[in-house]
Amino acid sequence: EPTPRDDSPTLELAGLELNRRDFMKAGAATGAMAGLAGCSGNILGGGGDSTTSGSGDSSTPDHKVPPGEHDEYYGFWSGGQSGEIRVVGIPSMRVLMRIPVFNTEASRGYGYDDETAEMLEEAGDYTWGDNHHPVLSETDGDYDGEYLWVNDKANGRIARVNLKYFETDAMTDVPNVQSIHGCAAQSPDTGYIFGNGEFRVPLPNDGRDVNTPENYTSLFSAVNPQTMETEWQVEVDGNLDIVDTDKDGRWAIASSYNDEEGVTVSEMTKDDRDYVKAFDVPAIEEAVEAGDYREINGVPIVDGTRDSSLNQGDSPIVRYIPTPKSPHCVEVGPNGKYAFVAGKLSPTVTMLDIEALDSSSDPDDVVAGRPKVGLGPLHTTFDGNGHAYTSLYIDSQAAKWDIEAAVEAEAGSEDPIMEKVDVHYNPGHIQALEAMTTDPDGEWLVSLNKLSKDRFLPVGPIHPDNDQLIHIGQGDTEMEVVADHPAYPEPHDCVFAHKDKLDPAATWDKEDYADEKEFITQDDTRIERTGDSSVDVKMSSMRSEFGFKDFTVQEGDEVTLTVTNIEGVRDVIHGVAIPEHDVHLAIAPQDTREATFTVDSPGVYWIYCTYFCSALHLEMRSRMIVEPS
Ligand code: CUK
Numbered sequence: 001e002p003t004p005r006d007d008s009p010t011l012e013l014a015g016l017e018l019n020r021r022d023f024m025k026a027g028a029a030t031g032a033m034a035g036l037a038g039c040s041g042n043i044l045g046g047g048g049d050s051t052t053s054g055s056g057d058s059s060t061p062d063h064k065v066p067p068g069e070h071d072e073y074y075g076f077w078s079g080g081q082s083g084e085i086r087v088v089g090i091p092s093m094r095v096l097m098r099i100p101v102f103n104t105e106a107s108r109g110y111g112y113d114d115e116t117a118e119m120l121e122e123a124g125d126y127t128w129g130d131n132h133h134p135v136l137s138e139t140d141g142d143y144d145g146e147y148l149w150v151n152d153k154a155n156g157r158i159a160r161v162n163l164k165y166f167e168t169d170a171m172t173d174v175p176n177v178q179s180i181h182g183c184a185a186q187s188p189d190t191g192y193i194f195g196n197g198e199f200r201v202p203l204p205n206d207g208r209d210v211n212t213p214e215n216y217t218s219l220f221s222a223v224n225p226q227t228m229e230t231e232w233q234v235e236v237d238g239n240l241d242i243v244d245t246d247k248d249g250r251w252a253i254a255s256s257y258n259d260e261e262g263v264t265v266s267e268m269t270k271d272d273r274d275y276v277k278a279f280d281v282p283a284i285e286e287a288v289e290a291g292d293y294r295e296i297n298g299v300p301i302v303d304g305t306r307d308s309s310l311n312q313g314d315s316p317i318v319r320y321i322p323t324p325k326s327p328h329c330v331e332v333g334p335n336g337k338y339a340f341v342a343g344k345l346s347p348t349v350t351m352l353d354i355e356a357l358d359s360s361s362d363p364d365d366v367v368a369g370r371p372k373v374g375l376g377p378l379h380t381t382f383d384g385n386g387h388a389y390t391s392l393y394i395d396s397q398a399a400k401w402d403i404e405a406a407v408e409a410e411a412g413s414e415d416p417i418m419e420k421v422d423v424h425y426n427p428g429h430i431q432a433l434e435a436m437t438t439d440p441d442g443e444w445l446v447s448l449n450k451l452s453k454d455r456f457l458p459v460g461p462i463h464p465d466n467d468q469l470i471h472i473g474q475g476d477t478e479m480e481v482v483a484d485h486p487a488y489p490e491p492h493d494c495v496f497a498h499k500d501k502l503d504p505a506a507t508w509d510k511e512d513y514a515d516e517k518e519f520i521t522q523d524d525t526r527i528e529r530t531g532d533s534s535v536d537v538k539m540s541s542m543r544s545e546f547g548f549k550d551f552t553v554q555e556g557d558e559v560t561l562t563v564t565n566i567e568g569v570r571d572v573i574h575g576v577a578i579p580e581h582d583v584h585l586a587i588a589p590q591d592t593r594e595a596t597f598t599v600d601s602p603g604v605y606w607i608y609c610t611y612f613c614s615a616l617h618l619e620m621r622s623r624m625i626v627e628p629s
């Protein structure tokens with residue numbers, strides 16, 4: 001029987017007792033719920049009418065990049081439910097490339113050639129994903145330009161993008177979790193990728209415990225960045241949400257909600273607090289080493305719940321630090337001193353003193369500050385000069401504040417707030433240049449706004465988001481919104497790296513795939529029957545011809561087509577399309593791709609090149625002849 005939805009979260013939250021001095025939920029609860037339900041704006045007079053927007057300061061550098069010139073930074077945008085990563089130049093905000101990850105994408109042949117199709121199939125064979133948090137590989141606390149990882153909230157996966165080729169090269173369906181939300185790379189060296197299993201499910205989720213939600217579990221996972229195997233998991237109380245790591249490789253700090261372990265909104269919001277989980281990574285490794293775990297689906301699972309024996313005594317493996325109810329994000333600041341937990345329902349940011357975690361989880365020791373930043377704080381970013389910038393979902397603003405002043409100030413004080421700027425509208429993540437490193441660059445900040453409302457020409461009822469570029473300088477200047485950019489649904493987060501930290505290939509290095517695929521020159525072009533009804537077709541491609549002007553196969557054959565692009569120069573890509581067979585390969589210079597398909601209908605099929613590669617591009621064709629059996 002379906003469960004009727006009879007709870008009324010807005011009313012229940014509005015009726016909460018509002019007497020906890022340091023948990024500033026007063027007023028925010030009703031506004032937050034209304035705002036989260038999509039009607040942002042003036043419920044509490046917080047519609048963003050109180051502060052400056054755009055100073056027109058003449059010191060603002062130009063964000064427009066002239067024709068032929070390059071941007072200074074790479075931005076990597078999560079693509080949300082599109083499943084892709086987008087590469088965006090900063091400051092121009094030009095979309096440079098889209099990298100398919102959990103989706104298939106014909107223009108890059110992704111999900112069409114055998115290798116990528118198999119990777120997607122082995123990782124669950126889903127056709128889409130919901131990626132939120134792109135993270136970059138680090139060496140010695142700085143981006144090394146090698147890899148990017150990103151979560152799939154929809155199917156509990158983590159994928160890796162190889163930044164030599166800007167291509168997804170590995171993917172794992174993390175065992176025992178249904179949804180991975182938070183995703184973080186260990187710093188200063190990427191020894192693990194951490195993923196937060198958000199939804200609580202039975203363990204294992206095989207039909208047991210379906211009607212006893214109190215037995216469901218949320219897991220924190222540590223994935224090996226090279227092998228992409230899940231090395232261990234930690235079971236905790238409540239739902240894990242977002243995660244970041246400290247700068248010393250010891251702590252992974254996760255926000256969390258639903259400590260009540262309820263299944264409806266009203267059940268999830270009964271209490272007045274939730275608990276950040278700080279995972280002591282070396283202590284967890286020791287527990288695994290000592291055999292203190294149970295193994296499910298091949299993964300050691302360590303018990304990090306409150307009552308676990310591993311959490312008693314002076315050095316629990318997971319610290320539970322109380323925060324106001326239902327916080328959103330955790331971000332660790334550039335000097336690694338504080339973790340910033342944005343209140344969402346509370347108009348505050350809770351700052352945790354990371355060093356203090358070593359000896360205590362008592363909020364009196366660990367909470368270093370709690371400035372009141374405004375309504376609906378979701379995410380915080382940094383300029384490296386002592387300032388934090390927090391997105392305010394309900395107020396539709398970015399609030400800039402002084403970190404050390406917030407430590408000095410009383411909890412709930414607005415004194416540390418330096419400036420607010422209106423954004424349009426309802427920001428989620430906010431990111432400044434290289435803000436997640438130990439040495440942020442300041443200058444530009446991007447606010448990923450969920451709603452564009454009337455900012456663009458109307459395009460029907462599904463609107464683009466609005467990514468806004470904001471000049472922040474080194475924190476010594478007024479914030480100025482300088483550009484709007486419509487974004488296809490739905491970016492959640494982004495990460496920036498200076499262009500000098502990456503070294504993308506202009507053409508393929510065939511040595512990189514020599515173990516898996518044969519490089520087919522014109523001379524190597526051939527057709528080989530490998531069985532009664534299987535045949536290999538191997539051919540080269542160049543401007544403006546394929547290695548075969550035609551080839552013949554038999555009805556019912558399974559054809560494995562291998563095509564190499566033998567061009568040596570950049571930009572000359574060849575595509576291989578076979579009409580009525582759902583085949584498309586995109587082959588960059590020196591690359592080789594394979595597609596396996598069955599030919600069921602006798603006839604003539606014109607194979608053609610899909611990339612406009614030369615003046616004779618239209619003539620670049622071959623004929624596949626399928627003879628009746
Ligand atoms: S995110 Cu995943 S719900 Cu705020 Cu980091 Cu959008």
Ligand code: CUA
Nearest residue numbers: 609611613617
């Ligand atoms: Cu090759 Cu068009």
